[in-house]
Each structure stands twice: as C-alpha cells, then as structure tokens.
Amino acid sequence: MPDQLFGAMLQSIIDGAPDKAAELAQQALAEGVDPLEAVNRGFAVGIAFAGEQFGCGEMFLPDLLASAEAMKAAIKVLEPEMLKRGSRREALGKVVLGTARGDIHDIGKNLVATILAASGFQIFDLGTSVTPEQFVAKAKEVDADIVGVSALLTTTMAGQKAVIEALDRSGLRPRVKAIIGGAAVTSKWAAEIGADGYSRNAIDALELAKNLMGKGTALA
Amino acid sequence: MRPKIQLLSPDLIGRILSEAFELLMNPGVRVGSAVVELLRSVGVSVDGGVARIPERVVRQCLASAPRDFYLYNRQGEKAVHYGGDDVHFDPGSCCVQMLDPDTLEARQSETRDLVRIVQVTETLPQFAAQSTAVVCNDNAAPSAIGDLYRLFVVLQHSEKPVVTGSFSAAGLQGMIDLLAADSGSPDKLRQQPRAVFDVCPSPPLNWSEFGSHNLLDLARAGVPAEIVSMPLAGGTAPVTLAGSVTQHAAETLAGITLHQLAGPGSPIVWGGAPAIFDMRTGGAPMGAVETAMLNLACSEVGKHLGLPTHGYLVATDSKFVDAQAGAESARSAMLGALAGINMISGAGMLESLACFSVEKLVIDAESIASAQRLARGIEVRGDDVRGEEARGETLATAMFAQTGLSGEFLKLKETRALFRQEQYLPSPVIDRGGDRSARGSAPPADVFTRARTRVDELVSKYRKPSLPEDVLRKFQAIVDREAAREAGKAGVAAAPPGN
Numbered sequence: 174m175p176d177q178l179f180g181a182m183l184q185s186i187i188d189g190a191p192d193k194a195a196e197l198a199q200q201a202l203a204e205g206v207d208p209l210e211a212v213n214r215g216f217a218v219g220i221a222f223a224g225e226q227f228g229c230g231e232m233f234l235p236d237l238l239a240s241a242e243a244m245k246a247a248i249k250v251l252e253p254e255m256l257k258r259g260s261r262r263e264a265l266g267k268v269v270l271g272t273a274r275g276d277i278h279d280i281g282k283n284l285v286a287t288i289l290a291a292s293g294f295q296i297f298d299l300g301t302s303v304t305p306e307q308f309v310a311k312a313k314e315v316d317a318d319i320v321g322v323s324a325l326l327t328t329t330m331a332g333q334k335a336v337i338e339a340l341d342r343s344g345l346r347p348r349v350k351a352i353i354g355g356a357a358v359t360s361k362w363a364a365e366i367g368a369d370g371y372s373r374n375a376i377d378a379l380e381l382a383k384n385l386m387g388k389g390t391a392l393a
Numbered sequence: 394m395r396p397k398i399q400l401l402s403p404d405l406i407g408r409i410l411s412e413a414f415e416l417l418m419n420p421g422v423r424v425g426s427a428v429v430e431l432l433r434s435v436g437v438s439v440d441g442g443v444a445r446i447p448e449r450v451v452r453q454c455l456a457s458a459p460r461d462f463y464l465y466n467r468q469g470e471k472a473v474h475y476g477g478d479d480v481h482f483d484p485g486s487c488c489v490q491m492l493d494p495d496t497l498e499a500r501q502s503e504t505r506d507l508v509r510i511v512q513v514t515e516t517l518p519q520f521a522a523q524s525t526a527v528v529c530n531d532n533a534a535p536s537a538i539g540d541l542y543r544l545f546v547v548l549q550h551s552e553k554p555v556v557t558g559s560f561s562a563a564g565l566q567g568m569i570d571l572l573a574a575d576s577g578s579p580d581k582l583r584q585q586p587r588a589v590f591d592v593c594p595s596p597p598l599n600w601s602e603f604g605s606h607n608l609l610d611l612a613r614a615g616v617p618a619e620i621v622s623m624p625l626a627g628g629t630a631p632v633t634l635a636g637s638v639t640q641h642a643a644e645t646l647a648g649i650t651l652h653q654l655a656g657p658g659s660p661i662v663w664g665g666a667p668a669i670f671d672m673r674t675g676g677a678p679m680g681a682v683e684t685a686m687l688n689l690a691c692s693e694v695g696k697h698l699g700l701p702t703h704g705y706l707v708a709t710d711s712k713f714v715d716a717q718a719g720a721e722s723a724r725s726a727m728l729g730a731l732a733g734i735n736m737i738s739g740a741g742m743l744e745s746l747a748c749f750s751v752e753k754l755v756i757d758a759e760s761i762a763s764a765q766r767l768a769r770g771i772e773v774r775g776d777d778v779r780g781e782e783a784r785g786e787t788l789a790t791a792m793f794a795q796t797g798l799s800g801e802f803l804k805l806k807e808t809r810a811l812f813r814q815e816q817y818l819p820s821p822v823i824d825r826g827g828d829r830s831a832r833g834s835a836p837p838a839d840v841f842t843r844a845r846t847r848v849d850e851l852v853s854k855y856r857k858p859s860l861p862e863d864v865l866r867k868f869q870a871i872v873d874r875e876a877a878r879e880a881g882k883a884g885v886a887a888a889p890p891g892n
Contacts, residue, residue, distance in 0.1 A: 227673075230673060234672045234673070234675060235627070235672060277595055277599075277601060278595070280625075280629060284675060327487065327488075327489035327528060327747075328536070328539070328560045330489075331536055356675075356676055356677070356745070356747070357747050359499075374673075374674060374675055375675075
C-alpha cells in the first residue's frame with residue numbers, strides 16, 4: 174500500500190497538482206505513514222524527476238513551477254506532524270536571496286527561490302533592489318550558508334560585485350558562499366567578481382547550491 | 394500599392410484597447426512618487442503607489458500627443474520622420490559585450506567598440522539613426538554616468554540622429570544638456586530635436602520611480618520620448634500574444650498620460666520591445682517569430698491611435714553570426730518594414746541582446762535594404778525617362794516596341810535609367826555569382842569573412858565630423874561636471890572620462 178501511495182505522491186508532483194498532493198499527504202498522515210518517508214520516498218522523488226525532465230527539455234518552466242507548488246502544498250500538510258515527531262526534514266542549507274541594487278526584475282530570483290525551497294533549502298528572500306548592506310545583515314542574522322544575487326540588467330550587474338565585496342569585508346566569506354544569476358550573467362563575469370558560482374537557470378542553481386553545501390546530487 | 398502586413402482586425406484592436414483601459418482602472422498602475430501630485434491634479438486616485446487612471450484622462454492625453462514629428466541631423470536637416478508608415482532602422486542599444494571576430498568569443502565592450510559601431514553606422518544609408526549601442530566598460534567614469542558618456546562618444550563621431558536612453562533619473566539632465574550644447578540651446582533642441590530617449594516601464598504595469606521621473610523631465614524639456622514597454626509573454630505578461638499586446642497597450646497608455654500631463658504636445662513614441670518568454674531558459678528570445686508578431690501587433694495598436702511607433706527587431710538569439718542569425722534578423726526586418734514601424738531598433742545584436750557584432754551590423758544592413766525594397770512594392774513607372782509623352786505608361790509594350798524579338802533589353806535607355814530604382818544593389822557582403830572553382834582565383838569566402846572586409850572598408854571610408862571647438866569644450870565640461878557630481882556622491886576622486 175505505501176508503495177502505491179508513494180507512487181501517487183510522485184505523480185502528483187510531476188502533474189503539478191497541489192490539491193492532489195495535499196490530499197495524498199493527508200492520506201499518508203491518516204494511514205500513519207512517517208511524514209519524512211512520505212517526503213523522501215514520494216514527493217521529493219517527484220521533484221527530482223521534474224528537475225531531470227526539465228534538464229533534458231521534456232518539461233518547461235511552467236511545469237516546473239507547478240511541481241514546486243505541489244511540493245509546497247504537500248510539505249505544508251506534513252510539516253506539523255514532522256515537527257511533532259521531531260523528524261523535521263533537515264534543511265539542505267540556508268539561502269539568502271535578492272536582486273541587485275537598482276534591479277527590480279525578480280522573475281529569475283523567484284524561480285530559484287521556489288525550486289530551492291521545494292528541494293529542501295530554507296529561503297530568506299529579501300526581494301528586489303537589495304543593497305549590499307542588507308545582504309550582509311541578513312546573512313549574519315540567519316547564519317546563512319549561501320547568498321544569491323540576481324541581476325537582469327547589464328547595468329545592475331555591478332551590484333553583484335558590490336555584494337561580494339561587502340561579504341568579503343564583513344568576514345563572512347569564505348564560509349558563506351556567494352552565487353549569482355541573471356540573463357546577462359556569464360561564468361566569466363562570475364569568475365571576474367570572485368563569485369563561488371553562477372547558474373544559467375533555476376535547476377542548475379539547485380545543483381550549484383547542493384554542490385556548495387557538499388550535498389552532491391542525492392536528494393532522496 | 395505599398396505592401397502591408399496586418400495581424401490585428403479592427404475588432405480585435407478595439408477589444409485590446411478596451412481591456413487596456415480596464416487594466417488602467419483595475420488593477421491600476423504602479424507609479425513613482427514624482428507623478429502622484431500631477432495625477433491627482435486631474436482627479437486620478439493614487440493609493441499606495443497605485444494609480445487608477447480613467448479612460449477620460451487617457452483620451453485627453455492622447456489628444457495632445459503629436460501624431461508625428463522629426464528628428465534632425467547635426468546640420469539641422471529633417472532626417473527621421475516619426476509618423477505615418479515611414480520606416481527607419483537603428484542599431485540595437487546598450488549591449489555589454491562585443492563579439493571578437495578573431496576568437497569568436499564575447500568580451501566586454503569598450504569605447505573603441507562603440508566608436509567602430511558609430512563609424513560603420515554613419516557610413517551606411519540603411520541606418521537613419523545612431524544608437525548608444527554598447528556599454529563602455531573601459532571608461533573610468535562612475536558607472537552612474539555611463540549613459541551620458543555613451544552619448545558623448547556618439548555625438549563626437551556622428552551627425553545622424555540618435556536613439557538613446559538614460560538608466561537613472563539623475564543622469565538624464567546631463568544628457569539633455571549635452572544635446573542642447575550640440576544644438577546650440579535648449580530651445581533649439583526643443584525645436585529641432587536630434588535624439589529620442591527610450592523610457593521603460595517595468596512589466597507588469599509599473600512606472601518605476603526613475604521611469605516616471607524620466608518621462609516628466611523629457612516632457613518638460615520637449616525632447617522626444619520613446620516608451621519601450623517590454624512584456625514577456627508568459628513570464629511578466631499574459632502568455633497569449635493578444636494578452637501581452639493588451640498589457641503593452643495599458644503600460645504605454647499610462648506612460649503617455651504621465652508624459653502629456655507634464656508636457657502637453659511634447660513628442661512621444663508608441664514604442665516597445667515585447668517578446669515571448671522562453672519556457673526552457675527563462676530568457677527573452679528576440680529572434681522568435683512570435684516576438685516579431687508581438688512587435689507588429691503592438692505597433693498596429695499605436696498606429697490605430699494615430700501615434701508614431703517603434704519596435705525591437707532585426708536581432709537574433711544565436712551566439713554567432715551564422716545562418717540562424719541571418720534567418721531571424723532578415724525575417725523580422727522584412728516584417729517590421731511591411732508593418733510600417735517608424736523606428737526599428739536591434740540590428741547588430743546577438744545572443745538575445747547580450748552581445749553586439751559589428752560584422753552582423755553590416756550583414757543586417759543588407760537585410761534591411763532588402764526589406765526597404767520590399768516595402769516599396771512593385772511600382773508602375775512610365776517611360777518618362779525618354780521625355781516622350783507619347784509612349785504613355787505601358788508596362789512592357791513600349792520597350793518591346795524598341796527591341797522586337799531581339800531580346801536586347803540591356804541596351805535600352807530605360808534599363809540604364811531604371812535599374813537602380815528597380816533593384817537594390819547589394820554590397821559585396823552578399824554573394825552573387827562568381828565561380829567557386831575558377832582557376833587562379835581566391836577560394837570563395839563565407840559571409841562572415843566578407844562582412845569583416847566590409848567593416849574595415851567602411852571604417853576607412855568614414856570621416857569624423859569636425860565639431861566646433863566651443864561645442865567640444867561644452868561637451869567635456871558637462872561630462873566633467875556630472876562625473877564630479879557622481880564621484881562626490883560616492884566619495885571618491887573624480888576621474889574625468891577621456892575620449
């Protein structure tokens with residue numbers, strides 16, 4: 174029975190069906206299935222699959238977002254029970270995200286936040302047009318592992334450099350890793366400003382974040 | 394008959410505008426604090442930074458917006474007509490990278506790249522205007538005045554009109570001052586503007602603090618503004634093309650309202666850079682046919698309102714100057730010309746606007762010339778070349794009357810008099826004829842190699858305009874002043890940008 178349930182959970186994530194995912198999560202709780210196991214053997218497998226499918230061009234961003242939303246719905250149902258059992262899913266890491274100063278374009282940053290959150294990272298989203306000081310303050314406050322700065326505009330990319338310099342000055346680096354992204358960002362730019370990594374899209378960002386946390390690719 | 398392409402029925406344009414007006418009331422438009430009082434003065438409610446603009450107010454503003462205007466060159470001649478179905482092209486704007494033709498890698502763009510682009514653009518009749526094409530990463534001036542510096546470089550090297558823009562509210566005044574120095578006075582600039590400024594709302598439905606500010610400043614200075622709304626269908630706008638055109642209309646109508654309230658009658662362009670949202674990469678594929686369709690449809694709505702129009706075409710998503718680049722750029726050049734879009738920006742751009750190639754620019758110039766030829770259509774010419782009225786306006790019979798069945802058309806006076814009008818004669822960038830296996834001849838070169846040669850030729854043909862000493866001094870003083878102001882803000886010593 175649980176195997177069938179796990180299969181249905183996986184499918185609800187692939188289908189991007191939040192209502193179905195929440196319903197299956199309820200069912201798992203009612204049947205006494207360990208919520209952590211429901212995540213690891215059911216829902217999270219779905220997210221990993223969706224990521225793979227996206228990577229090879231079979232699934233697209235709207236599909237991926239729907240999968241992430243379904244994941245969120247399932248976790249919301251399971252979380253209280255996990256807390257009760259003291260088996261709260263260990264966060265893969267704490268990530269502070271925001272767009273560079275002067276840049277109000279947040280679509281890429283939001284995608285990364287959604288995908289990372291769905292995959293088990295704890296996200297602290299500072300929103301748009303964030304100053305270097307705000308990044309540093311938040312990273313200190315929450316004891317962040319990673320700071321991610323997004324910039325769409327070529328004119329605001331300098332803001333990414335400013336954040337990295339501020340992190341350096343604050344002494345948070347190298348313990349806190351700095352990653353960047355955005356339409357015009359290249360690996361060359363990332364190297365030039367001394368970032369710990371960059372990614373072209375949200376799925377690569379997940380891979381990057383996991384690697385930086387030394388968690389490799391294994392999710393389940 | 395001039396060939397024309399239309400994508401929207403009158404009925405659909407009506408629905409687009411009606412929903413756009415609805416959007417301006419609900420959910421309304423985010424506006425910067427600079428325009429709140431202005432909006433309230435005409436009875437528009439602004440609550441929590443969101444304005445709800447009634448159709449009545451927008452209609453009044455549309456009525457005061459000019460239906461057409463001209464941009465002037467340095468000599469004070471009319472050089473670009475924004476209005477009707479006249480079509481002009483200019484290179485793409487504000488790229489940060491340049492394709493190195495030797496390594497085929499993208500590197501940071503520098504002042505020398507901007508100068509080279511301006512030189513090539515100056516010599517090519519296909520481009521009616523210059524643009525502040527690439528960011529000068531080598532420049533030591535504070536990056537906040539990068540926009541001013543680019544215009545400074547372009548004005549020193551060109552006599553054509555300029556499509557430009559400012560990325561900060563503070564930077565705009567320096568640019569207007571620079572243009573006024575070029576024209577002779579702020580009044581002269583107002584009477585015979587040489588530049589148009591792109592001003593961008595942020596999708597969806599957001600006129601940010603600096604966008605609002607720029608609209609106001611441009612309207613008050615009487616310097617033409619070009620609203621460049623950039624909905625990304627499916628990403629930052631409805632996924633349907635019709636839905637994105639509607640959002641574009643709402644954003645642009647809001648912009649025109651702010652602009653005309655601040656400066657009634659000041660020139661304003663219904664422009665845009667709409668694109669679809671790539672569902673794999675999250676990027677904006679500028680070479681996609683749907684992106685071209687969006688540009689055409691948005692322009693149609695503007696034309697329906699009787700406004701000058703602009704679009705972003707002739708760009709590609711390819712990283713190289715290859716077959717994809719040629720196909721995408723030529724296709725959209727044709728479509729834009731057939732749509733009668735007044736100013737079409739984007740030539741020279743690779744990699745979804747992330748990289749500029751001057752080699753692509755000269756190839757695009759050929760596509761543009763072909764598009765311009767197509768847009769002229771099939772013309773019926775009389776035999777007036779002979780000055781003999783008796784012949785009338787026959788299509789072929791008058792010429793056959795001379796040749797009989799001999800087939801000797803090449804000898805006819807008509808042929809010599811008319812072939813330049815009938816045919817666009819391409820530069821050697823376009824390969825026509827020649828024998829690939831002719832003995833003793835050099836092996837045939839591909840288009841990229843031919844383009845490189847052409848760029849070198851054009852650059853050597855280019856002559857830098859000689860600007861009066863006092864104008865140059867004024868330019869330098871303005872740039873120094875702005876650099877010092879910005880440096881003062883940042884608390885570092887001023888580094889005057891060189892030339």
